[in-house]
Amino acid sequence: xxxxxxxxxxxxxxxxxxxxxxxxxxxxxxxxxxxxxxxxxxxxxxxxxxxxxxxxxxxxxxxxxxxxxxxxxxxxxxxxxxxxxxxxxxxxxxxxxxxxxxxxxxxxxxxxxxxxxxxxxxxxxxxxxxxxxxxxxxxxxxxxxxxxxxxxxxxxxxxxxxxxxxxxxxxxxxxxxxxxxxxxxxxxxxxxxxxxxxxxxxxxxxxx
Numbered sequence: 001x002x003x004x005x006x007x008x009x010x011x012x013x014x015x016x017x018x019x020x021x022x023x024x025x026x027x028x029x030x031x032x033x034x035x036x037x038x039x040x041x042x043x044x045x046x047x048x049x050x051x052x053x054x055x056x057x058x059x060x061x062x063x064x065x066x067x068x069x070x071x072x073x074x075x076x077x078x079x080x081x082x083x084x085x086x087x088x089x090x091x092x093x094x095x096x097x098x099x100x101x102x103x104x105x106x107x108x109x110x111x112x113x114x115x116x117x118x119x120x121x122x123x124x125x126x127x128x129x130x131x132x133x134x135x136x137x138x139x140x141x142x143x144x145x146x147x148x149x150x151x152x153x154x155x156x157x158x159x160x161x162x163x164x165x166x167x168x169x170x171x172x173x174x175x176x177x178x179x180x181x182x183x184x185x186x187x188x189x190x191x192x193x194x195x196x197x198x199x200x201x202x203x204x205x206x207x208x
Contacts, residue, residue, distance in 0.1 A: 013044070019174065030052065043055045058075055058076070081109045087115070093120075094122075
């Protein structure tokens with residue numbers, strides 16, 4: 001599904017990672033782990049921006065573009081993350097936790113490998129926004145809402161938990177608050193008026 005012909009690499013991973021690095025003050029002193037790094041485009045963006053980044057995935061596809069020595073292949077259903085306790089300053093994942101029947105096992109492992117002062121940045125589809133299309137990906141298992149995502153963090157002892165809706169569009173990453181409000185209002189109107197068959201292709205309304 002995610003081969004380069006059907007889903008070519010884009011500039012978006014680099015744009016998103018630059019935004020996250022700035023927002024969360026991530027720097028070269030930090031050791032970062034990406035869970036479910038897939039093809040590696042987001043991990044590559046971290047590494048190219050000077051971050052000491054490692055990746056784990058069931059596939060070794062990321063070795064094509066990332067530091068091969070920092071990619072580890074594991075089956076998350078059967079194996080633990082192959083790092084010692086308190087190993088990372090940052091744990092990052094995108095479109096990952098929704099692929100498990102028991103995501104709580106993943107959160108236990110994240111808590112184990114994360115340093116006490118570390119942060120986790122996790123992006124997952126917003127059930128409220130994509131419930132009509134969520135199971136078009138047959139590997140999706142557990143959808144999340146703002147409340148359920150907050151609860152799974154708190155139950156697993158994470159502190160200072162903040163969950164928010166985040167529309168992944170480059171134009172929104174660095175615009176000011178008032179422009180962002182206008183764009184959100186515009187997108188809501190489009191979502192109401194647009195036929196369902198177009199929503200599947202139009203990321204401005206589908207992905208958040």
